[in-house]
Amino acid sequence: MTGVLRSEWTKFRSAPGAVWLLVAVVAVTVAGGAATAATLRCPSTGCTGDPAEISLTGIQLSQAVVAIVAALMVGGEYRTNMIHTTLAATPQRIRMLIAKTAVVAGVVALAGAVAVPAGVLVGRPMLADRGLTLALSDAAVQRAAFGSVLYLVLIALLTVGVAVIARDAAAAIGVVLSLLYVFAILAQMVPDAELRENLREIAPMTAGLAIQATVDLASLPVSPWRGLAVLAAWAFGSLVVGGVLLKARDA
Amino acid sequence: MTGFGRLTRTEWTKFRTVRGRLAAMLVAGGVILGLALSPMSGTCTRDTCGQPVGPEGEQVRDSFYFLHQPLTGDGAITARLTSMTGLLPPEPGSASEDDERAAIGPGGSGGMRPGLVPWAKAGLIVKDGTGQGTTYAAVMATGGHGVRMQHDYVHDRAGQPGAVSDTAPRWLRLTRDGDTITGEESTDGVIWTTVGAAELDGLPATVRIGLFVTSPQHVEALGAAGSASAPTVAAATFDAITRTGAGAGPGWSGEAIGEPPGTPEQERGRHEPAGDGFVLTGSGDIAPAVAGAAGLGVSVTQTLAGTFAGLVLVVVVGTVFMTGEYRRGMIRTTLAASPRRGRMLLAKAVVVGGVTFVVGLVSAAAAVTIGRESLLDNGVYVLPVSTPTAWRMIVGTGALLAVAAVLALGIGAMLRRSAGAITAVIVLTVLPYLLALTVLPATAGQWLLRVTPAAAFAVQQSAKQYAQVENLYTPAGGYFPLPWWAGFAVLCLWAGAALAGAGVLLRRRDA
CATH class of the missing domain: 1.10.357 (Tetracycline Repressor; domain 2)
Known part of the structure; x- marks a missing residue:
């Protein structure tokens, strides 16, 4: 297994632009949160927003970069037909998938572990200027931060699964971004309140991002950890289907 | 090729x-x-839930309290407006939606708080009958947009700014001359300024003329995505009412135009005599229909x-x-x-x-x-x-x-x-x-x-x-x-x- 892991790691780090994409994850997370905090205009009665959610808005953008990282990790093999060599070297295809998933999860977790605290620390003083306190010692804030890193990892896993199913990076990106963004827009646009809540409960992005909420938890469509579990189910589901197809299909 | x-x-x-x-x-x-x-x-059929259609073919909101007399041929109405007050929905978050509904009942204030929405309207109107969506012209004082001259739902012209109160009353006058309706305002009843004039094509010889009050939905953003809207009420005191033209007389009839059935007591349109004038209470709007928070459908x-x-x-x-x-x-x-x-x-x-x-x-x-x-x-x-x-x-x-x-x-x-x-x-x-x-x-x-x-x-x-x-x-x-x-x-x-x-x-x- 160590050998498989190492080969996947070598493939990742030697791919052009891989490291830059991880840098972009950090930059986009921080910039997105800072921009949102900077444009926050509050009524005279004071700001009412969720400080953790605002400082971590960048995740909504950086998850797209995470999806690129994961899609290229799989799609790149099919693009260059490297997959034939890979599977010849590791005939246990599931093992190869697990190793690939582990490498992607590891690097995304690393990028997230840098990006999320950076986003919080940059957003915090900007929010304080507007009268919103982001208490780092608050358990809910810590949960939001830790959960946001997990969120990015789960997005990466979801994308690996979809990319294995699609065997093409472009198609995988299209599917994943539809699942994340388009599903969320459609859910939001439903005028019927009950149906809207039900859709937001199962949409991977709206459910998963419930982990960032620190105030007014009662108004959420789904509780924070349950929401992340919904996303985990999507990710697990795509990996299982991907694994089954990987075994069943000719590469 | x-x-x-x-x-x-x-x-x-x-x-x-x-x-x-x-x-x-x-x-x-x-x-x-x-x-x-x-x-x-939903629960609409193709015939219900529709809104009245205005003279220019667009959907309109047309509900207000109307105290009126007939007017045949040319004539005018003048009145002084000495106060405008109102009720807004309860503060959001003070009670859940269901509690609010339950609390609004006959007698109680239903948790509503005093206040006036910016587009609460009180003033004088000439209208082709009392049906919804008919042609009209009106001069009015508003909650936060000063005096306005409006006609046929979509047209709006600003007069002088400022709110109505005991110490700053507003005199309003609406004159019909053929198809032309002219709205004027004054702060003392002596020096008059024209706010605007409206051409109402095909206005019949006999129309309804009188006082009106209405107050549109209060809309509020809840967080980034949600919104809430709820009815409001406005009340205005009119006095020094004078009428000219055929149809003038001491009798007035009051009517809550477009009031939905089952409206809570305190939101119902009504009028009471006050001194030599009236206090009118009304809810609704005379305006184009919009989608979204303030609209229906x-x-x-x-x-x-x-x-x-x-x-x-x-x-x-x-x-x-x-x-x-x-x-x-x-x-x-x-x-x-x-x-x-x-x-x-x-x-x-x-x-x-x-x-x-x-x-x-x-x-x-x-x-x-x-x-x-x-x-x-x-x-x-x-x-x-x-x-x-x-x-x-x-x-x-x-x-x-x-x-x-x-x-x-x-x-x-x-x-x-x-x-x-x-x-x-x-x-x-x-x-x-x-x-x-x-x-x-x-x-x-x-x-x-x-x-x-x-x-x-x-x-x-x-x-x-x-x-x-x-x-x-x-x-x-x-x-x-x-x-x-x-x-x-x-x-x-x-x-x-x-x-x-x-x-x-x-x-x-x-x-």
């Missing part, structure tokens, strides 16, 4: 012969159509929700149409056959844009038609749109998808890698809309919808925005910060810049 024509034909052959490319376009069309069929249902834009899903597919196809050339090394053959690289790019843009436009146009036309019928069948009230607006939405959706495909082609040619290019285009076109709809503060969201390619979704705006109707004119309600042509122009600029950038890079770089 000209050189460019041949080149376009080559690109068309490449487009149609790749399995999956045409299929993806058909799926995009199917998704747009499929998502038009919303699972929503959904806008036709709803039926085009699938555009987002279709857009993602179109972006993938547009990008891969270019990046696919690099993937297979086909680009070298292509450029050997057509050494003028800029023209090759243009031919690709024509093909992908043309195919997308046709698919988008047909599916949007079907989505609007079928989606609207299905909503109506399910008992959901759909705000009507004029035929030119409907066509602008349909053609606009086709054009939006086509130009987005060209943008994807351009970015694909610049980046030469599909995953990054697809992500870039989707993040630019879809994400701003989502962020404006959800987490972003309203100002930041509107700003994003001005500068990113997502501005082009303004072509789908069906509801008109009126300065004289308080509403949350947000993307969630179907309103965009830019007019449709400007929003579309923003997308075209992006696509043009991407093509230009791609043209320069194609010429400079080795393939």
Whole structure:
């Protein structure tokens, strides 16, 4: 297994632009949160927003970069037909998938572990200027931060699964971004309140991002950890289907 | 055949012969159509829930308390307004929605708090009878917009600013002279200023003239996405009422025009004598109907929700149409056959844009038609749109998808890698809309919808925005910060810049 892991790691780090994409994850997370905090205009009665959610808005953008990282990790093999060599070297295809998933999860977790605290620390003083306190010692804030890193990892896993199913990076990106963004827009646009809540409960992005909420938890469509579990189910589901197809299909 | 024509034909052959490319376009069309069929249902039939139609053919709100007399031929009414007060819904968060409903009952204040919405109206009106949606002209004082002269629901002219009170009363006068109604105001009853004059075509000889009070829905944003609206009440004190013209007399009849059955006691329209005048209480609005928080029903834009899903597919196809050339090394053959690289790019843009436009146009036309019928069948009230607006939405959706495909082609040619290019285009076109709809503060969201390619979704705006109707004119309600042509122009600029950038890079770089 160590050998498989190492080969996947070598493939990742030697791919052009891989490291830059991880840098972009950090930059986009921080910039997105800072921009949102900077444009926050509050009524005279004071700001009412969720400080953790605002400082971590960048995740909504950086998850797209995470999806690129994961899609290229799989799609790149099919693009260059490297997959034939890979599977010849590791005939246990599931093992190869697990190793690939582990490498992607590891690097995304690393990028997230840098990006999320950076986003919080940059957003915090900007929010304080507007009268919103982001208490780092608050358990809910810590949960939001830790959960946001997990969120990015789960997005990466979801994308690996979809990319294995699609065997093409472009198609995988299209599917994943539809699942994340388009599903969320459609859910939001439903005028019927009950149906809207039900859709937001199962949409991977709206459910998963419930982990960032620190105030007014009662108004959420789904509780924070349950929401992340919904996303985990999507990710697990795509990996299982991907694994089954990987075994069943000719590469 | 000209050189460019041949080149376009080559690109068309490449487009149609790749399995999956045409299929993806058909799926995009199917998704747009499929998502038009919303699972929503309501309790409206095709005849109920509709709103009155105004003299200019648009849907209007026409409910107010009216204390009136007949007027035959020319004549005038003058009155002094000495106070305007009102009730607003309870503070949000003070009680749950259900509690509020329960608390509003006869006698109690129902948790309502004193206050006046900016467009609460009290004044004088000349109207063709007491039916809803008929032609009228009125001069009025408002809660926060000073004196106004309005007629036929959509026309609004400002007079002097300032609120009405005991110490600052307002004199108002409304004069009919043929089809011309003139509104005047005064602070002392001696020196009069004209606020405006309205031509009401086809006003019958006998009309209703009198005093009115109304107060529109209070709308409030709840967080970034939610909104709440609730009825309000206004009360105004009139005195020194004088009438001229045939039909004048001591008798007045009071009527709550357009009051829904089951209105709670305290929101009901009424009048009481006070000194030599009256206190009128009323709720509702005399204004154009709007969609969204302050309105009823959904806008036709709803039926085009699938555009987002279709857009993602179109972006993938547009990008891969270019990046696919690099993937297979086909680009070298292509450029050997057509050494003028800029023209090759243009031919690709024509093909992908043309195919997308046709698919988008047909599916949007079907989505609007079928989606609207299905909503109506399910008992959901759909705000009507004029035929030119409907066509602008349909053609606009086709054009939006086509130009987005060209943008994807351009970015694909610049980046030469599909995953990054697809992500870039989707993040630019879809994400701003989502962020404006959800987490972003309203100002930041509107700003994003001005500068990113997502501005082009303004072509789908069906509801008109009126300065004289308080509403949350947000993307969630179907309103965009830019007019449709400007929003579309923003997308075209992006696509043009991407093509230009791609043209320069194609010429400079080795393939």
